[in-house]
Amino acid sequence: MSDAQYVLVVDIPGSPKGEGVAITGLGEFKNGSSYDISKEQADNFRALNSTQEMVYDSKTNEVLGAEMVQGPTLLQASKTMHGITVTTADKDNDEDEPDEEDDVDEEEVDDEDEFPEGSDS
Numbered sequence: 001m002s003d004a005q006y007v008l009v010v011d012i013p014g015s016p017k018g019e020g021v022a023i024t025g026l027g028e029f030k031n032g033s034s035y036d037i038s039k040e041q042a043d044n045f046r047a048l049n050s051t052q053e054m055v056y057d058s059k060t061n062e063v064l065g066a067e068m069v070q071g072p073t074l075l076q077a078s079k080t081m082h083g084i085t086v087t088t089a090d091k092d093n094d095e096d097e098p099d100e101e102d103d104v105d106e107e108e109v110d111d112e113d114e115f116p117e118g119s120d121s
Helices: 039-048 074-078 098-112
Strands: 004-010 020-023 027-030 034-038 051-056 063-069 084-088
Touching: 004 027, 004 039, 004 074, 034 039, 039 074, 074 084
Parallel strands: none
Antiparallel strands: 004 034, 004 084, 020 027, 051 063
């Protein structure tokens, strides 16, 4: 779990355990399972969920071109995914003390996120 940036848990009520669940930009996962997601996988997810937006001249409203707008982070996107829970992997915890540090680490990561939307755990 040393490379894991996130932990993704698939738990879709009403779906059989082991049923495949596809997440665009990440791949297929099995319901009832937990997965370590690396920084590279999370970055790929964000890139694959990016969009292009037109850039206009503010005076003439002429189209100047397009710019790539990064997609949401995996943490952000998971908030709207039914049955998918994503949490930050505990990379800084070298000892077995998850109780004290888990809450602090998750809040710190959410505060540093580019688009903070709360820090519900």
